[in-house]
Amino acid sequence: MDITSILKNLALVGGDWILYLLILSSVLSVAVMIYKAIYFYRNRILWDGFLEMLTAFMNKEDIEAATAYVQRTSNPAARVLLAGFQNMDKGADAVEEILIGKRISEKFKMESKLVILGTLGNNAPFIGLFGTVLGIIKAFHDLATAQNPNPSVVMTGVSEALVATAVGLFVAIPAVIAYNYFQRRVKEFVTQMEAASKILLVYMKSEERTKPHARI
Numbered sequence: 001m002d003i004t005s006i007l008k009n010l011a012l013v014g015g016d017w018i019l020y021l022l023i024l025s026s027v028l029s030v031a032v033m034i035y036k037a038i039y040f041y042r043n044r045i046l047w048d049g050f051l052e053m054l055t056a057f058m059n060k061e062d063i064e065a066a067t068a069y070v071q072r073t074s075n076p077a078a079r080v081l082l083a084g085f086q087n088m089d090k091g092a093d094a095v096e097e098i099l100i101g102k103r104i105s106e107k108f109k110m111e112s113k114l115v116i117l118g119t120l121g122n123n124a125p126f127i128g129l130f131g132t133v134l135g136i137i138k139a140f141h142d143l144a145t146a147q148n149p150n151p152s153v154v155m156t157g158v159s160e161a162l163v164a165t166a167v168g169l170f171v172a173i174p175a176v177i178a179y180n181y182f183q184r185r186v187k188e189f190v191t192q193m194e195a196a197s198k199i200l201l202v203y204m205k206s207e208e209r210t211k212p213h214a215r216i
Contacts, residue, residue: 018131022124022167029120029171032113033178039110040185045075047192054081054196058203063088076106077192084200092204099197106193110186114179121176128168135161 057066067085070078083102
């Protein structure tokens with residue numbers, strides 16, 4: 001059997017298996033949405049209030065209280081600050097590198113699993129279209145091999161095949177919406193981490209300038 005015959009036989013299987021694939025993709029998509037929604041919900045904070053408390057502690061030079069405060073706060077920016085506070089004795093330059101590494105680590109956690117939503121959002125319609133094409137091929141093949149050809153056979157097959165395209169769009173649209181929403185939240189958290197890092201570094205560098213003997 002040549003490759004053409006093999007491909008033809010595979011095409012004549014129809015697109016039913018595509019529907020099962022899309023259903024599994026939908027379940028996976030919903031699971032990722034729930035997982036990421038829980039993550040962002042647990043890490044939400046009132047940023048203005050957090051910033052106000054943080055700057056108040058630092059203006060009083062009460063680093064111990066500031067450290068305890070960020071340690072109690074579940075948020076990427078707070079975790080970045082905690083890494084900085086815990087290494088302040090190493091100097092501003094070292095802390096700056098530590099903050100960069102911690103921001104990269106936190107961003108990686110935030111973006112984890114989002115590639116699944118992006119992939120499904122981009123490719124589910126094409127998977128559904130593929131199922132439709134297979135269904136139409138099978139419908140016309142059934143018409144050609146039928147003893148009493150009837151156009152209604154083709155119309156029924158085509159209508160069933162179009163379901164795959166509809167399901168593909170049904171999977172893709174929520175995935176795209178969720179992906180865009182979570183990416184916006186990632187950018188928001190990244191901005192918060194960068195702002196928090198700047199605040200700490202400005203504080204440390206100003207302290208080093210006013211206390212040059214600390215470097216001796």
